[in-house]
Amino acid sequence: MDHFSKSKVSSVLLLALASVANAENCCAKLKTLDSSKTFYPNTYTYGAANGAGGLLPILGNVLQNDFPYWANQGIAAPGCVFTAKSTEDVSNAVKILHQYQCEYAIRSGGHNPIPEWSNTYGGVLLSTSGIDDVAYNPTENTVTFGAGCNWKDVYNELDPLGVGTMGGRDNTVGTGGFLLGGGISYYSNSKGWAADHITAYEVVYANGTIGTITPSNYPDLFIAMKGAGSSFAIVTHFTQETFEQKTYNAGFVFYPPGSIPKVLNALYNYSVDGAIAHPESHIIPAFSSVGPDLVVTEITLGAFCFFYPTKLKNFQETEVFKPFTKEIPFLASTKKNRKGINSISGEIAGYSGPGKRQSFTDMAIVLDSAETLKVLWDAYQDVAEPYRLCIQGYTASFIFYPLTSTFVSQGTAGGKKNSMGLENTPAGQDGKTIMIISINLTWLLKSQDALAAECVGKVFAKLRQIAEQRGIYHPFLYMNYANGTQDVLGGYGAASGDRLRQVKLEVDPTNDFGTLVKGRYKIPDA
Numbered sequence: 238m239d240h241f242s243k244s245k246v247s248s249v250l251l252l253a254l255a256s257v258a259n260a261e262n263c264c265a266k267l268k269t270l271d272s273s274k275t276f277y278p279n280t281y282t283y284g285a286a287n288g289a290g291g292l293l294p295i296l297g298n299v300l301q302n303d304f305p306y307w308a309n310q311g312i313a314a315p316g317c318v319f320t321a322k323s324t325e326d327v328s329n330a331v332k333i334l335h336q337y338q339c340e341y342a343i344r345s346g347g348h349n350p351i352p353e354w355s356n357t358y359g360g361v362l363l364s365t366s367g368i369d370d371v372a373y374n375p376t377e378n379t380v381t382f383g384a385g386c387n388w389k390d391v392y393n394e395l396d397p398l399g400v401g402t403m404g405g406r407d408n409t410v411g412t413g414g415f416l417l418g419g420g421i422s423y424y425s426n427s428k429g430w431a432a433d434h435i436t437a438y439e440v441v442y443a444n445g446t447i448g449t450i451t452p453s454n455y456p457d458l459f460i461a462m463k464g465a466g467s468s469f470a471i472v473t474h475f476t477q478e479t480f481e482q483k484t485y486n487a488g489f490v491f492y493p494p495g496s497i498p499k500v501l502n503a504l505y506n507y508s509v510d511g512a513i514a515h516p517e518s519h520i521i522p523a524f525s526s527v528g529p530d531l532v533v534t535e536i537t538l539g540a541f542c543f544f545y546p547t548k549l550k551n552f553q554e555t556e557v558f559k560p561f562t563k564e565i566p567f568l569a570s571t572k573k574n575r576k577g578i579n580s581i582s583g584e585i586a587g588y589s590g591p592g593k594r595q596s597f598t599d600m601a602i603v604l605d606s607a608e609t610l611k612v613l614w615d616a617y618q619d620v621a622e623p624y625r626l627c628i629q630g631y632t633a634s635f636i637f638y639p640l641t642s643t644f645v646s647q648g649t650a651g652g653k654k655n656s657m658g659l660e661n662t663p664a665g666q667d668g669k670t671i672m673i674i675s676i677n678l679t680w681l682l683k684s685q686d687a688l689a690a691e692c693v694g695k696v697f698a699k700l701r702q703i704a705e706q707r708g709i710y711h712p713f714l715y716m717n718y719a720n721g722t723q724d725v726l727g728g729y730g731a732a733s734g735d736r737l738r739q740v741k742l743e744v745d746p747t748n749d750f751g752t753l754v755k756g757r758y759k760i761p762d763a
């Protein structure tokens with residue numbers, strides 16, 4: 238509402254209604270274009286691609302050993318599903334969708350939990366899952382892969398060659414949404430956002446034209462693509478840098494509730510010091526709480542994933558992790574030497590499986606003290622406790638992501654830029670660590686969706702109040718962990734906003750990405 242007048246809102250609504258009504262026509266045209274790639278409700282492929290339709294999707298999931306959507310809210314009821322197998326397929330389909338102004342949704346890995354962001358009720362679901370080729374180029378040190386790949390597909394190709402790239406820490410995540418939102422990888426402390434390492438995007442524009450975006454042919458659009466979601470084009474292939482990947486040491490350490498104060502202290506020291514002195518290291522610090530209806534012995538567990546890109550004699554050896562692994566009592570550890578990033582990213586996937594109701598929400602602070610981390614953690618527990626007791630299947634992970642000065646500056650070194658603009662913020666400029674705080678809430682019942690949203694809303698209102706009182710609230714919101722209602726693009730700053738608006742006018746003059754394409758944060762006033 239901030240950016241649009243009432244009349245603009247109602248014309249957008251009218252357009253949306255008209256575009257869903259048109260979908261039947263578009264589905265018929267797509268069927269004529271290629272009947273082997275267009276699927277209607279009550280067919281096996283429709284169910285398997287979309288996750289809806291009685292027993293069909295369940296059968297589909299079992300047969301594919303995969304869920305089309307990580308969160309159950311991703312499941313919707315498109316008028317039809319078009320499964321593109323090539324860039325030309327996407328181009329031909331988008332020409333129809335553009336000409337007849339039909340609503341559509343784009344899906345890569347289906348891991349975004351926000352309803353109707355990669356699916357639609359009544360529109361066309363354009364699935365990229367058939368564009369799954371992966372090609373490593375050892376001469377250029379790059380890898381090119383289809384937007385229908387998840388990270389496991391890319392790692393399957395690179396792991397046996399001892400080659401790495403900036404990808405998901407969970408290998409079931411899709412390449413498309415991950416890279417368009419930024420992307421935090423195991424190598425981000427030293428290399429920044431995964432998107433900072435893309436060298437070319439092969440895309441289909443809103444009118445169906447195929448193009449390639451590189452730093453030399455479309456410098457502003459190339460920058461805008463990094464972190465602004467699906468605002469400009471549908472990506473069909475990404476090309477990104479690769480590097481040597483040796484045997485590494487990684488795994489989880491699980492801490493009992495009594496260790497949490499010490500762990501938070503070690504986390505603070507790591508975030509402002511260890512991660513900067515050792516940017517090759519990486520941690521995923523999570524604290525998980527479960528409801529009383531789930532059978533567990535502890536209600537809260539610290540679950541920290543540690544990554545170090547070198548083989549170690551024993552898991553406690555790494556200097557930078559000693560404060561976590563030698564000085565604090567823990568329950569169990571899976572830390573070991575591993576080859577191939579599918580090993581640790583596959584283990585993570587095992588802890589965060591699909592098939593339930595899920596949400597992500599995040600915010601950021603300028604990290605000032607270990608005491609702040611403890612205050613935020615206590616406040617979260619206090620506010621969430623009544624919800625933990627009554628939401629069925631409640632499982633919440635409270636997760637920190639330290640963005641150090643090296644994280645922020647390395648990705649944009651040598652004049653490179655992205656849309657997120659962190660280097661322009663006060664914390665980015667004076668070298669302080671920015672801490673993203675996110676909550677992944679999981680529950681079972683659709684009837685408790687509102688309660689789950691209320692829980693997360695109250696928690697973040699409290700966390701924000703504390704951060705503002707301490708003068709450490711930071712406006713950056715990481716797109717890939719935000720909840721769909723948050724002002725992510727506003728948090729990127731005015732300079733980035735101006736570039737996004739300008740580029741949007743140039744590449745999508747009819748505003749298809751604002752009106753027809755479902756999901757993602759829309760660029761205001763474009």
Ligand SMILES: Cc1cc2nc3c(=O)[nH]c(=O)nc-3n(C[C@H](O)[C@H](O)[C@H](O)COP(=O)(O)OP(=O)(O)OC[C@H]3O[C@@H](n4cnc5c(N)ncnc54)[C@H](O)[C@@H]3O)c2cc1C
Nearest residue numbers: 345346347348349355384406411413414415421467472756
């Ligand atoms: C279990 C789990 C682990 C995660 N781990 C990490 C992590 O380690 N690091 C991290 O940074 N994030 C992580 N995330 C967050 C993740 O990056 C986002 O949820 C991301 O959006 C998922 O991408 P996807 O392609 O699977 O999702 P989708 O739901 O398919 O797509 C997400 C959005 O992007 C759009 N989109 C997808 N593909 C394209 C395309 N080719 N062209 C244009 N638009 C497109 C969709 O329309 C949709 O709006 C994780 C999420 C989950 C659920």
